[in-house]
Amino acid sequence: MNxxxxxxxxxxxxxxxxxxxxxxxxxxxIIGIGSVIVMISVGRGANExxxxxxxxxxxxxxxxxxGSSQSGGVRGGFxxxxxxTIRDAQAxxxxxxxxxxxxxxxxxxxxxxxxxxNWGTRSWGTTANYNLVRDWQVxxxxxxxxxxxxxxxxxxxxxxxxxxxxxxxxxxxxxxQIRIKNVPFRVIGIMQTRGRTPSGQDNDDTVLVPYTTMxxxxxxDRLPGLVHFIMVSAQSQALVETLKQEVEELLRQRHKILPGxxxxxxxxxxxxxxxxxxxxxxxxxxxxxxxxxxxxLVGGIGIMNIMLVSVTERTREIxxxxxxxxxxxxxxxxxxxxxxxxxxxxxxxxxxxxxATAIAISxxxxxxxxxxxxxxxxxxxxxxxxxxxFGFYPARKASRxxxxxxxxxx
Amino acid sequence: xxxxxxxxxxAKKIYPMAGESVEALRGVDVDIYPGEFLAIMGPSGSGKSTxxxxxxxxxxxxxxxxxxxxxxxSFISRDKQADIRNRKIGFxxxxxxxxxxxSAQENVELPMLYRRPAESxxxxxxxxxxxxxxxxxxxxxxxxxxxxxxxxxxxIARALINSPTLIMADEPTGNLxxxxxxxxxxxxxxxxxxxxxxxIVTHDHEVGQxxxxxxxxxxxxxxxxxxxxxxxxxxxx
Ligand SMILES: Nc1ncnc2c1ncn2[C@@H]1O[C@H](COP(=O)(O)OP(=O)(O)O)[C@@H](O)[C@H]1O
Ligand SMILES: [Mg+2]
Numbered sequence: 001m002n003x004x005x006x007x008x009x010x011x012x013x014x015x016x017x018x019x020x021x022x023x024x025x026x027x028x029x030i031i032g033i034g035s036v037i038v039m040i041s042v043g044r045g046a047n048e049x050x051x052x053x054x055x056x057x058x059x060x061x062x063x064x065x066x067g068s069s070q071s072g073g074v075r076g077g078f079x080x081x082x083x084x085t086i087r088d089a090q091a092x093x094x095x096x097x098x099x100x101x102x103x104x105x106x107x108x109x110x111x112x113x114x115x116x117x118n119w120g121t122r123s124w125g126t127t128a129n130y131n132l133v134r135d136w137q138v139x140x141x142x143x144x145x146x147x148x149x150x151x152x153x154x155x156x157x158x159x160x161x162x163x164x165x166x167x168x169x170x171x172x173x174x175x176x177q178i179r180i181k182n183v184p185f186r187v188i189g190i191m192q193t194r195g196r197t198p199s200g201q202d203n204d205d206t207v208l209v210p211y212t213t214m215x216x217x218x219x220x221d222r223l224p225g226l227v228h229f230i231m232v233s234a235q236s237q238a239l240v241e242t243l244k245q246e247v248e249e250l251l252r253q254r255h256k257i258l259p260g261x262x263x264x265x266x267x268x269x270x271x272x273x274x275x276x277x278x279x280x281x282x283x284x285x286x287x288x289x290x291x292x293x294x295x296x297l298v299g300g301i302g303i304m305n306i307m308l309v310s311v312t313e314r315t316r317e318i319x320x321x322x323x324x325x326x327x328x329x330x331x332x333x334x335x336x337x338x339x340x341x342x343x344x345x346x347x348x349x350x351x352x353x354x355x356a357t358a359i360a361i362s363x364x365x366x367x368x369x370x371x372x373x374x375x376x377x378x379x380x381x382x383x384x385x386x387x388x389x390f391g392f393y394p395a396r397k398a399s400r401x402x403x404x405x406x407x408x409x410x
Numbered sequence: 411x412x413x414x415x416x417x418x419x420x421a422k423k424i425y426p427m428a429g430e431s432v433e434a435l436r437g438v439d440v441d442i443y444p445g446e447f448l449a450i451m452g453p454s455g456s457g458k459s460t461x462x463x464x465x466x467x468x469x470x471x472x473x474x475x476x477x478x479x480x481x482x483x484s485f486i487s488r489d490k491q492a493d494i495r496n497r498k499i500g501f502x503x504x505x506x507x508x509x510x511x512x513s514a515q516e517n518v519e520l521p522m523l524y525r526r527p528a529e530s531x532x533x534x535x536x537x538x539x540x541x542x543x544x545x546x547x548x549x550x551x552x553x554x555x556x557x558x559x560x561x562x563x564x565x566i567a568r569a570l571i572n573s574p575t576l577i578m579a580d581e582p583t584g585n586l587x588x589x590x591x592x593x594x595x596x597x598x599x600x601x602x603x604x605x606x607x608x609x610i611v612t613h614d615h616e617v618g619q620x621x622x623x624x625x626x627x628x629x630x631x632x633x634x635x636x637x638x639x640x641x642x643x644x645x646x647x
Contacts, residue, residue, distance in 0.1 A: 003523045003524070003528070006523055010511075010512075013511055014511070017511065316507070317509055319507075320507045320508075320509060320520075321520065321524075322468075322492065323466075323468060323495065323501050323507070324495070324496065324501070324520050324521040324524065324568065325492050325493065325495050325496020325497070325521055325524040325525070325572075326492060326524045327488070327489045327492045327493070327524070328488060328489065328492075329489075330524055403468045403469075404463050404468050404469055407468075407503070407507065
């Protein structure tokens with residue numbers, strides 16, 4: 001015990017004797033560990049905000065769209081001709097026992113006019129329980145009702161971005177008349193603000209009208225009974241996967257898809273979206289980690305270099321220690337401890353700088369960053385390991401010196 | 411009669427060199443007994459330092475036999491050599507060989523750090539050793555803040571710290587003025603009075619006169635082995 005404490009004290013003394021040199025030696029480690037900390041915290045922050053955005057799509061929700069997942073991709077529904085119908089949605093509601101609510105949407109690009117203001121966005125025709133499935137309420141006015149649906153009423157619910165673009169701040173939007181594709185609509189509600197989707201689209205840049213109105217007045221019955229998306233919520237989180245299977249089975253039956261044929265629809269759970277987004281951020285994290293690893297490698301080589309210089313400079317000291325009874329291993333450990341102290345101090349400085357940078361990034365750039373204890377511990381352990389790894393060769397060289405030659409060294 | 415603490419039989423040391431190898435010891439037979447105060451003398455290049463390094467287990471023989479404290483140490487591992495040096499041998503060098511960044515007291519404690527099993531009362535023991543050589547009020551000084559004679563006293567305290575059976579000194583007065591050299595020799599003589607075996611390598615005849623036995627080397631062989639009769643408490647054959 002004595003000897004380890006003494007060695008750490010001696011190592012710190014040796015570092016202090018050459019302050020500038022020690023600092024330069026540590027620089028690689030400081031930068032390496034600092035960037036590891038920044039990268040992990042930015043990566044985790046990004047991941048968590050993406051996961052949050054995905055959960056904001058709806059509670060326990062399934063998305064069903066036209067086209068097979070192989071050919072269609074995430075944005076299906078527009079890429080391929082719609083194959084889903086209102087009847088599919090109604091069948092799901094009736095025949096899939098795990099269903100809680102079902103809604104569907106039919107979209108169209110539309111031009112909106114309110115007074116002298118213009119705004120182009122996609123409008124969606126949907127049902128009265130859309131807000132339940134998406135877990136998304138109005139902040140002003142009311143949502144589309146069964147009554148509006150049945151009578152194909154000319155009513156619209158605006159996303160908050162659309163409302164901002166069509167009306168002056170502070171102006172009462174609910175109750176106003178607007179025109180969608182020149183058809184008059186009355187604004188009956190404004191949705192709560194929801195922010196961006198994982199792919200960066202504005203959730204709030206949207207207009208919702210009754211499906212019946214959409215179908216008859218805006219798309220002109222070009223797509224009778226067809227829908228772009230069906231959204232289904234499960235009765236519980238645990239039933240999401242079961243519901244997915246029930247829906248797939250039912251739709252295959254209804255669309256007459258035999259075993260071996262490709263589905264003409266895709267069912268996605270939010271978990272699948274989350275995983276897809278996770279993959280992207282993982283790639284980013286890996287790339288950044290590679291950068292950090294390279295700077296740690298450079299830092300480690302710097303330590304090896306300085307330790308080799310130090311072993312040569314202190315040949316005589318090594319001879320003295322051996323003469324008074326230090327075994328090879330004692331000398332080895334001494335130089336390993338020194339290399340480790342350098343890289344640990346470098347690691348601690350790097351951690352402090354990394355944490356400060358992460359905080360600065362989230363304050364200045366507004367990115368979400370997560371600083372976690374385990375990433376700090378990991379960085380510290382890692383810097384110690386770098387010291388041991390790169391300190392080993394110089395330390396072994398020191399431990400193998402011949403005592404007499406070492407004592408004779410000038 | 412005591413057993414010898416050091417016993418060489420046909421000791422040879424050959425330094426392999428490119429071309430012709432150097433035979434530094436060419437068959438040395440010598441026994442050194444506990445409590446002796448002995449000088450190894452001879453001209454430069456005669457093999458004095460080589461003999462001391464091997465006797466002090468800093469180096470190994472090429473040929474022959476070496477018994478230390480009755481144990482055959484001719485071909486033991488480096489770690490065993492280190493342990494014997496640590497517990498039984500104290501070294502004093504011409505150039506003091508103190509660690510420049512460590513205080514006098516820390517230098518004295520150095521051999522204790524490597525002692526197995528470890529000892530706890532480092533500070534008391536090192537202060538006591540410093541007191542023995544009259545350096546107790548310089549304990550926190552760095553070597554650079556001490557005179558040559560003072561540094562050599564610290565080195566003697568370091569040699570004493572693990573209570574060795576043997577102290578080996580290679581030209582201990584070589585870097586000191588005559589007066590200081592005499593003081594160091596007096597210190598060594600008083601340690602000898604206390605029963606410690608002391609071996610001094612020197613080419614200085616005045617230093618040699620202070621000892622009780624002188625071995626003269628020439629070209630790697632013992633030329634002469636002189637004993638002084640009026641020894642006090644000397645147990646030589
Ligand atoms: N490491 C070595 N390599 C080669 N030759 C050596 C070495 N050490 C000593 N010698 C040679 O061995 C002989 C004895 O040297 P040494 O023991 O140092 O003599 P002394 O101490 O009596 O002056 C000399 O000829 C010297 O040159
Ligand atoms: Mg010599």
